[in-house]
Every structure is written in C-alpha cells, then in structure tokens.
Amino acid sequence: MCFPHAGGSAGYFRPLAEALHGLTEVTAVQYPGRQARYREPFARSIAELVDGMLPEVMTRAGTGSCLLGHSLGSLVAFETARRMRAEGAPPAVLFVSGSKAPHYHASSPVASVPELTDAALLDELTSLGGTPPEVLRDPALLNLVLPAVRADLGILAEYRHLPAEALGCPIVALVGQCDPWAAIGEAREWAAHTTGRFDLRVLPGGHFYLGEPDNLLEVAALVRWHLREIARQAQSRPPGGQ
Numbered sequence: 001m002c003f004p005h006a007g008g009s010a011g012y013f014r015p016l017a018e019a020l021h022g023l024t025e026v027t028a029v030q031y032p033g034r035q036a037r038y039r040e041p042f043a044r045s046i047a048e049l050v051d052g053m054l055p056e057v058m059t060r061a062g063t064g065s066c067l068l069g070h071s072l073g074s075l076v077a078f079e080t081a082r083r084m085r086a087e088g089a090p091p092a093v094l095f096v097s098g099s100k101a102p103h104y105h106a107s108s109p110v111a112s113v114p115e116l117t118d119a120a121l122l123d124e125l126t127s128l129g130g131t132p133p134e135v136l137r138d139p140a141l142l143n144l145v146l147p148a149v150r151a152d153l154g155i156l157a158e159y160r161h162l163p164a165e166a167l168g169c170p171i172v173a174l175v176g177q178c179d180p181w182a183a184i185g186e187a188r189e190w191a192a193h194t195t196g197r198f199d200l201r202v203l204p205g206g207h208f209y210l211g212e213p214d215n216l217l218e219v220a221a222l223v224r225w226h227l228r229e230i231a232r233q234a235q236s237r238p239p240g241g242q
Helices: 010-019 046-060 072-086 102-107 109-115 118-128 133-137 139-158 184-193 213-236
Strands: 066-070 093-097 171-176 198-203
Touching: 010 066, 010 213, 046 072, 046 139, 066 072, 066 213, 072 093, 072 102, 072 139, 093 213, 102 184, 118 133, 118 139, 133 139, 171 184, 171 213, 184 198, 198 213
Parallel strands: 066 093, 093 171, 171 198
Antiparallel strands: none
C-alpha cells in the first residue's frame, strides 16, 4: 500500500504499479480533499489520516503486506505501521522515501512553509519538481492543488514524533542524493525505528527522484526483492508458524 506526498494523490504511484504489474497488487491511498474525495475536508493531522484509512488497510493487510510512503506519506506509512502492529497485523516491510527520520521533524524547516504566500509556495513547488509543468501554468488547476499542498504541509509542520517501541519489520529508506528536504544523514536515522533489518538506498536526483525512469526501475526491483524474500520466509516456516 502506497502513501503520497503533501499535495499528492494516489495517481503518483501509477508508474510503480505498472512496473510491479503481475507480481503484486499495488494500492495507493487517496487522502481526503482531492480528486474523487474533493468534497471531503482536509485532514488536520497525520493521526486523523491514519484513523480514517486504518479499517481499509487492515482489511487488505496480510502476512506479506508492504507499506511505501513518499515524503509526508513516509510518516503516514510509519504511523500506520505502528497502528497495524497494535492491531496484531504488522506490515512485513516499510519503505520510507524522501523523508528524514520521524524524530527530526520537531525542528523541521517545513514549519514555515504553510505560511508562505501562494506565489512563494509556487516557487517552492517549482524548485522541488514533481508537479507537472502544465499544472503550475494553469491557474484553475493551481486553485485545486495549492489548498491541498498547504493543508498537507500544515499537518506535516504540526507532526511530533512520540517515542514508542521500535517496529520489528525491516525498514528501507530511500532518498535522493540532492534532496533539499531530507538529507542522507537524516534518512539514515530511520534505522533507530526498527529492531529488524535496515537498508538505506541513495538515488540520483532530488526530492522527486522517483520520477526518473532508472530510479523507478531500481525501486521496483528493490520492492520485488523484498516481496520474494517475504514469500521465501513464509514457505520456510513450519506448519502452524512455530
């Protein structure tokens, strides 16, 4: 299950779903306030997002479930993984992309972004990449996109990590080499949030490195490897899981 970035939608993960076609079903979360859910109010916190999606997540959860989030979505996926563990069905692996570790967000510079003027916020989006140029040039589309971006950055700015027992599933941190919002050292600190295996992958590009075809293929190959490893481990377990 995939979780989009601030202002993003489920469609951001369509290329990844196509790259993994035939191997696994890729489901992406659609946050309230956009596209088919545009009539719904924006979420006011990450906890509210998790509360709203958890029943569906748990319905789809299985022994080999994987979570993958990008930027804001990494924190949503992380908090979802915590809730899944509390419900007795933790994910098999957590992929966190374009995000510093949760405990870094108390001092995140993103806190000032929700207060930017529309023009300054547009400049920020342009510098980060990831937003189609046709959207940035179309005032009507911007009127739909900017409120979602501002709302999501607001909940990101308000997020505070609450210490708890580390997850037991593997965590794979993915980060662009030149990401201005997630330094490599900050992404490496995701290791503190699992007692399982940790892997850091640095890819060419910035915050939206996943938009590069070569990077997309590498991430898809990494997901594919983990899915096969999960299947291998499941097959090697004795009957009854003992």
